Every structure is written in C-alpha cells, then in structure tokens.
Amino acid sequence: MAVYRLVTPLKEEDVRRLRVGDTIYISGIVYTARDAAHKRLLEYLREGRELPFDLSNGVIYHCGPVAVKEGGVWRIVSAGPTTSMRMEPYEHIAIERLGVRMVIGKGGMGAKTAEACKRHGAVYTVFTGGAGVLAAQAIKRVLDVYWLDLGMPEAVWKLEVEDFGPLTVAIDSTGRNIIDEVVKMAVERKKGVLSQEHNALI
Amino acid sequence: MWLDMDLKDAIVRAVVDGLHRAVVYLPKDVKEAIKRVYEEEKSPTAKTHLEAILRNIELAERLGLPLCQDTGIITFYVRVGTGFPAIHQIEEALIEAVRKATSTIPLRPNSVDPFTNRNSGDNTGRYVPVIFWDGFRDGDGLEIVVVPKGGGSEYVSTFAMGVPGKGVENIKEVVLDAVVRAGAMPCPPTIIGVGIGGTADLAMHLARKAATVRRVGSRNPDPHVAELEEELLKMVNSLGIGAMGMGGTASTALAVHIEYAYRHPATYPIAVAFQCWAARRAVVTIEPSGRYEIEQ
Ligand code: SF4
Numbered sequence: 001m002a003v004y005r006l007v008t009p010l011k012e013e014d015v016r017r018l019r020v021g022d023t024i025y026i027s028g029i030v031y032t033a034r035d036a037a038h039k040r041l042l043e044y045l046r047e048g049r050e051l052p053f054d055l056s057n058g059v060i061y062h063c064g065p066v067a068v069k070e071g072g073v074w075r076i077v078s079a080g081p082t083t084s085m086r087m088e089p090y091e092h093i094a095i096e097r098l099g100v101r102m103v104i105g106k107g108g109m110g111a112k113t114a115e116a117c118k119r120h121g122a123v124y125t126v127f128t129g130g131a132g133v134l135a136a137q138a139i140k141r142v143l144d145v146y147w148l149d150l151g152m153p154e155a156v157w158k159l160e161v162e163d164f165g166p167l168t169v170a171i172d173s174t175g176r177n178i179i180d181e182v183v184k185m186a187v188e189r190k191k192g193v194l195s196q197e198h199n200a201l202i
Numbered sequence: 203m204w205l206d207m208d209l210k211d212a213i214v215r216a217v218v219d220g221l222h223r224a225v226v227y228l229p230k231d232v233k234e235a236i237k238r239v240y241e242e243e244k245s246p247t248a249k250t251h252l253e254a255i256l257r258n259i260e261l262a263e264r265l266g267l268p269l270c271q272d273t274g275i276i277t278f279y280v281r282v283g284t285g286f287p288a289i290h291q292i293e294e295a296l297i298e299a300v301r302k303a304t305s306t307i308p309l310r311p312n313s314v315d316p317f318t319n320r321n322s323g324d325n326t327g328r329y330v331p332v333i334f335w336d337g338f339r340d341g342d343g344l345e346i347v348v349v350p351k352g353g354g355s356e357y358v359s360t361f362a363m364g365v366p367g368k369g370v371e372n373i374k375e376v377v378l379d380a381v382v383r384a385g386a387m388p389c390p391p392t393i394i395g396v397g398i399g400g401t402a403d404l405a406m407h408l409a410r411k412a413a414t415v416r417r418v419g420s421r422n423p424d425p426h427v428a429e430l431e432e433e434l435l436k437m438v439n440s441l442g443i444g445a446m447g448m449g450g451t452a453s454t455a456l457a458v459h460i461e462y463a464y465r466h467p468a469t470y471p472i473a474v475a476f477q478c479w480a481a482r483r484a485v486v487t488i489e490p491s492g493r494y495e496i497e498q
Pocket of ligand 1: 080129131270351352353354389480
C-alpha cells in the first residue's frame with residue numbers, strides 16, 4: 001500500500017500503476033459533479049454538444065459544496081464527498097467518452113464503473129466521508145463554476161486543489177473493487193457469527 | 203416583564219446558537235469514542251481515515267466551520283416545562299430558527315418537495331424541520347434537543363417485522379443484515395440505534411432517537427439489554443467493514459444503543475437507525491427570562 005502524490009492532468013500509465021488500498025494526494029484541478037450534473041453531461045454527449053470544460057485525463061469529485069461569494073469571489077466553506085452510488089448509472093460513460101481518469105467520492109461504486117476503470121485506465125478513490133473542512137482546506141481557489149442553474153450543490157465547480165486527500169484507491173484499473181470485497185467478506189462473517197449463535201442455543 | 207414576542211425571539215436566537223454549536227463542535231463523548239477506536243484499529247486504511255476525521259474535527263473547531271457539509275433535515279426533540287409561558291409560539295420559533303441558521307451559519311439547503319424536486323432553499327417545508335413533542339418537564343423552562351443528521355446515514359435506515367417466535371436471535375439477524383447492507387454508505391464508524399417493539403413507527407422513533415440523542419458510553423438501564431448492546435457491538439465490529447467501508451477491525455461502529463417498548467403478541471417490530479461519526483447534537487434550555495444554556 002503505497003502513498004502517491006499526483007498532479008493533474010493525470011497520465012494513463014501513472015493511473016494504471018495504482019492499486020486498491022494505495023493512498024493518494026492530488027494537486028491541480030478537480031471538477032465537482034453530482035446527479036444533476038452527470039445527467040446534463042450525458043445530455044450534452046447525446047446531443048453532440050461541446051462541454052464548457054475539459055475532463056480528459058481529469059478528475060471528477062462527487063461533492064455538493066457549501067460555497068459563499070465574498071466581494072465577487074467564490075470561496076468553498078465545506079466540501080466533503082457525497083454518496084457515489086447515485087452516479088453509478090452515468091460514470092462509466094463519463095470515463096469512456098470523456099476520458100476521466102479519476103473519480104473521487106464515498107461509499108463505493110458498482111460493476112459498471114469497475115469495468116470502465118479496467119478498460120480505459122481509471123480509478124475510483126474514496127475521500128474521508130464527512131471531512132468537509134479538511135477538504136475545503138485543500139481547495140486553494142474556485143477557478144470557475146458551470147451550470148449554477150442546477151443549484152449550488154449540483155453545479156459543476158472547477159477547483160484548484162493542493163495535496164487533496166487522503167484518497168484511498170477503492171477501484172483500480174485491474175477492476176478490483178475493495179468496498180465490494182469487504183461487503184462480501186462481511187456477508188460471510190455474518191453467517192459465521194449467527195451460526196455460532198445458533199449452535200450455542202441448541 | 204417579558205412579552206411573548208420577546209420570548210419568541212429569544213427562542214429563535216437560542217436555537218440558532220444551538221444549531222451553530224452542534225454543526226461545528228462534536229460532543230465530547232463522540233470525540234472520545236472516535237479516538238478510542240483510532241487507537242484500537244489495526245487496518246492502516248481505516249486508521250488513515252480515522253486520522254483524517256480527527257483532523258477534520260479539530261479544524262472545524264479551530265476555524266468555527268461546519269464539520270460536514272451535510273447538516274441534513276433538522277430534527278428537534280422538545281420538552282416543555284409546565285410553566286413555560288410562550289407554548290403556542292415554540293413551533294413558529296423553531297421554523298424561523300432553521301431559516302435563520304440556514305442563511306447565517308450557513309447551512310446547505312436540503313429540504314426538497316418529493317414530487318416536484320423543488321428545493322425550498324431554507325431547510326423548511328411540509329413537516330420540516332421535524333419536531334417531536336417529547337412530553338413535559340417540571341418547572342418553567344423549555345428544553346430542545348437539536349439534531350442535524352445528514353442524509354448518508356438516514357438513507358440506510360432499516361425496518362423489519364421480525365418473527366415473534368424467534369426472539370433475540372431475530373434482533374441480531376436484522377441488525378447485522380442492516381450493517382452489511384449499509385456498508386460504507388453511512389460514513390462508518392457509526393452509532394447504531396435499535397428500536398424494538400411497540401408499533402412500526404414507534405420502533406423507528408426509538409431507534410433514531412437512540413442513535414442520535416443518547417450519549418456514547420451510556421448503557422441501557424436494563425442489564426439484559428445493556429448486555430445485548432455490548433454483544434451486538436462486538437458482533438458488528440467483527441464483520442470487518444471498518445471506517446469508510448474499506449476494511450477494519452474496530453471501526454465499523456462506535457456503539458449500539460437499544461431502546462424497546464412492549465409489543466403485540468403477533469408482531470415483533472425491529473428498527474435500525476444509523477448515525478454517522480459526525481454525530482451532531484446540542485441541548486438548548488431556555489428560561490422564561492430568555493436566558494438560555496447550551497449543552498452537548
Ligand atoms: S453520512 Fe454523515 S459524515 Fe457522511 S457525509 Fe453524510 S452527514 Fe457527513
């Protein structure tokens with residue numbers, strides 16, 4: 001389990017080297033996107049429209065920040081990750097069609113995302129859930145905001161970050177999915193615990 | 203002599219202050235429990251995230267910022283003193299306090315119409331904030347427990363109608379199932395509230411209150427139930443889910459809190475509520491003079 005410091009735009013070979021359990025701190029640019037933004041991304045793709053930002057070799061962060069505007073400048077107050085599973089229906093398309101190299105979120109993602117990570121050389125990483133202030137501390141500047149009509153948390157925020165992390169690789173480009181593995185193991189352990197119980201009763 | 207109007211304003215002020223405290227400072231019992239689990243944890247990944255949690259808690263305190271951006275749909279548990287003067291104004295004051303807190307702290311607006319998806323923008327709406335009238339207390343004070351609980355842990359709440367003949371074994375099954383299904387989603391380590399008996403809604407009410415209001419380290423006064431709490435906590439942690447769900451030996455849960463009611467012979471309601479590590483709460487007590495105190 002290695003520790004890496006990476007800079008955006010990410011390189012495919014660097015991302016392919018990452019393994020489940022590795023810790024990453026990232027510097028450069030990340031884009032926030034939640035459900036509504038993902039839906040719109042896909043609309044743009046379907047209609048063949050050009051996106052107002054470039055996600056190739058880029059990073060998507062599942063996050064709905066609290067932001068305030070002071071003297072015409074946006075500042076992020078709190079920006080922890082949101083539950084990634086809601087983006088499972090869309091993310092593989094973003095990875096395939098837009099060249100996203102890293103997705104950051106919490107709670108885990110499913111088989112479609114894992115397959116896309118394997119095929120196109122991307123990773124899904126987990127930032128500490130709830131650590132909104134820690135995240136905001138690593139955000140140096142708001143570079144831009146798109147689609148603010150979706151509301152503050154749903155808009156796409158282009159953020160400059162420095163040593164953003166800890167990010168744990170939860171899906172790597174071999175397709176391993178650690179959160180999935182942990183849950184499967186927990187199911188087995190649960191059976192063990194309960195059958196011990198049961199045997200003690202008879 | 204205070205006019206009712208002044209007292210309403212005082213309630214608003216006290217509750218905004220209570221909310222502010224709750225979202226920035228984690229109660230001492232919760233902090234200590236996280237530190238204890240950090241010491242006990244053997245998985246390096248889980249330890250990394252527990253350390254980040256502890257750093258986040260410290261940073262929030264130092265900078266006076268909300269420690270997690272999801273402050274949820276706000277719940278109040280209210281106990282009214284039999285002599286408290288402005289009873290008819292409490293509800294209005296609580297709603298106003300939520301609006302004010304949303305714009306001043308600021309809190310993220312999280313209250314959405316389930317049919318149109320319109321966000322009210324101020325954390326209020328039909329039945330929201332959630333207000334539970336929790337009975338009366340002696341004297342002329344007003345006690346309000348403020349609970350800003352996020353959506354991630356709410357999302358994995360579970361209810362099961364158990365098999366009456368199965369008894370305690372049934373409870374263990376339902377709780378462990380719920381924990382496995384919740385996995386990484388409620389930002390473990392969590393506090394798990396279990397409500398048993400009564401009616402379906404009462405069981406859920408007991409579970410949610412046990413998860414959010416009861417202090418970590420407290421035990422159910424009934425020694426058998428307290429023993430079951432201990433046993434369930436051990437079982438839950440032996441599942442190995444760990445902080446943020448990437449494996450761990452000690453950080454799936456901080457505590458299991460059980461509350462129960464008598465049940466109908468034909469039913470066995472079992473409800474499981476999760477409270478994430480960001481277990482925010484504050485108890486605000488207001489006197490008729492408008493003076494107030496906040497405890498966590
Ligand atoms: S589950 Fe709790 S800690 Fe995690 S994001 Fe939601 S409110 Fe924050």
